[in-house]
Amino acid sequence: SEADAGEVVTFYFRTEKNGADAVVLLEYDPETGALLQEWQMKRLSWECCAGSVGNGADTNRGIDGSGMADKSDSRFDYYSCALTLGTKTFSYVFQVTWGENVCLYNRIGLTEDAAAHPFRLIPGFHVPEWSKGALMYQIYVDRFCNGDPTNDTETNEYIYLKKPVTRVTDWKEPISTLDVGRFYGGDLQGVLDKLDYLKSLKIEAIYLNPVFVSPSNHKYDCQDYDHIDPHYGVILEDADGLVCPEDTDNDRAHKYMTRTADEQNLEASDAFFSRLIEEAHKRGIRVLVDGVFNHVGRDFFAFKDLQANRENSRYKDWFCDVNFWGNNEYNDGFSYGNWGGFNLLVKLNQRNPEVQNYHFDTIRFWVDQFDIDGIRLDAADVLDFDFMRGLRRLANEIKPEFWLMGEVIHGDYSRWANPEMLHSVTNYELHKGLWSGHNDHNYFEIAHTMRRLQGLCHDTRLYTFSDNHDVERLPNKLRNKAHIRHIAILVYTLWGIPSIYYGSEFGIEGKKEWGSDWPLRPCLELDKFRDDLTTNPVTSVYAALGRLKAEYPALSWGEVKELQLTTQCYAFARVLDGKALVAVFNNGDGPAEMEFQLPVEANAATDLLADTVGAENVMVSLASGRMKVQLPSNYATVLRLD
DSSP: OOOOTTOEEEEEEEEETTOOSEEEEEEEOTTTOOEEEEEEOEEEOGGGSOSSOOSEEESSSOTTSOOOOSOOOSSEEEEEEEEEOOSSOEEEEEEEEETTEEEEEETTEEESOTTSSOEEEOTTOOOOGGGTTOOEEEEOGGGTOOOOGGGOOOTTSSEETTEEOEEOOOTTSOOOSSOTTEEOOOOHHHHHHTHHHHHHTTOOEEEEOOOEEOSSSSOOSOSEEEEEOTTTSOOOSOOOOOOOTTOOSSTTOHHHHHHHHOHHHHHHHHHHHHHHHHHHHHTTOEEEEEEOOSEEOTTSHHHHHHHHHGGGOTTGGGBSSOBTTOOOTTOOSSBOOEETTEEEEEEBOTTSHHHHHHHHHHHHHHHHHHOOOEEEETTGGGSOHHHHHHHHHHHHHHOTTOEEEEOOOSSOGGGTBSTTSBSEEBOHHHHHHHHHHHHTTOHHHHHHHHHHHHHHHTTOOOEEOSOOTTSOOHHHHOSSTTHHHHHHHHHHHSSSEEEEETTGGGTOOOOOBTTBSGGGSOOOOGGGGTTHHHHOHHHHHHHHHHHHHHHOTHHHHOEEEEEEEOSSEEEEEEEETTEEEEEEEEOSSSOEEEEEEOSSOOSOEEETTTTSTTOOOOEEEEETTEEEEEEOTTEEEEEEEO
């Protein structure tokens, strides 16, 4: 929940009917855990309270975003109290008493430790409105679209990983398992050329994998945070001078050094990126960049200084675990901390104030120079928490609507996504449930994941995806590819921030081979898919879901109400202002009939995906406040209640 200092905040707690004798709101000191104050909550008459108010704080609507319902079904009791928020973090739990029993309820449920995992309200901290449920599109630039062949990396342009790099001109050529030095030529001109295509999908934000000067095609080994890589941007000044296959260094890589260091090229590339963002903004599309702050490449200026000056380098404390008694495969004469066991990725010391300020200045520069709208923090699960708190303060300072999303794999996501640090994180937990829940014919896994995450994160929206550049693409994980439709619908209709990884809208494949991630990043030949909107069931459903997302606010703001759950069938509604969309799923190999209580009053239902390619007939009947749905085998759709 969000509120400002001085604002009156109403706290609600819901219990089973006659399930409590008293509910008390307990305030704790957020630093010491000491009890500060108690407020007796008033039991409300069911006629005047919300039909589905969540437990927590409310300024204008319920914690779940649903607001006050028109009526209660009289199954619950509601308790409330109103307080004026001060200037400091308000940390609280609920104490419930019935008979001689007393229990405490905190952010993760029932607890005996009142000070552990309390609810928190931080005055003045807000999540950017545009990000709440915005539809996002991830682009791995080198493989998306080659809009300007003149900036393509040339074969033998320089040495990388002790081998000359290679230019790949045939986008049909299979991806290599050692692909980091092979360049297909995708660039920012290609992204600009496809902005109207992205707009047709109703995309509201694009997230670009790294685009700053780096020698690899993934660009997670940044050597210059201040400039766009001219191989993605503009090359005005060029030179001769390629390396030879037998070279082991870049002493003769004059073409590469000119292309990536000449001021004309850097300034032109920066200007082009600014133009791309301006054109995206004209279309109502925000632009996010990958912020790689955990590690740098070996050509980063501070590391070059460490190589040259060793113990006397003023930057020796910028890096982790520097040992001048050690060595490495590059024969630096010292060893150092890295990321993932790769010495190409030199780990930065984020506890060093100079390193923190360097990154803060970098972000200020990106906003001032390019007007970016947010950052996806690479490897956020290993970033220093104080550093991320500083990032959040900086975000509020430089651009009120600036958005921070972190890459987090495992754990309690609320440790990272909270009012003090990041606005959101990657939802790997749900990602796993989406495909394995279908492979195992077990919708309990998906439903349980959503309940667990709601308990941990409450109304925080997590970044929802079916695949990305680090995991196998969906067609390669599913035993039944018909379930791509189910998962697309789930990504768009569950509570979260839906996203598409480039090419997923066509169902393109990508499978890890010999432990390599490169096959997950294939080339996207958009011309090849020109007719897919009318011939490809995957493309058709993605396009339709984008239109639904844009047309129906309930898919962004509506309360999620679970209606039915079995291993084979799942149904839930998104409810807003007395109207509802119902998503229904059957993962079984035979037809299924579902029956459940209507989430709102209705007389009819309309299948909103009936016109998609491969759509099947869905039988729906409504009577006596209940809804029956007959679904074909391995089928899913979205119904509007009228």
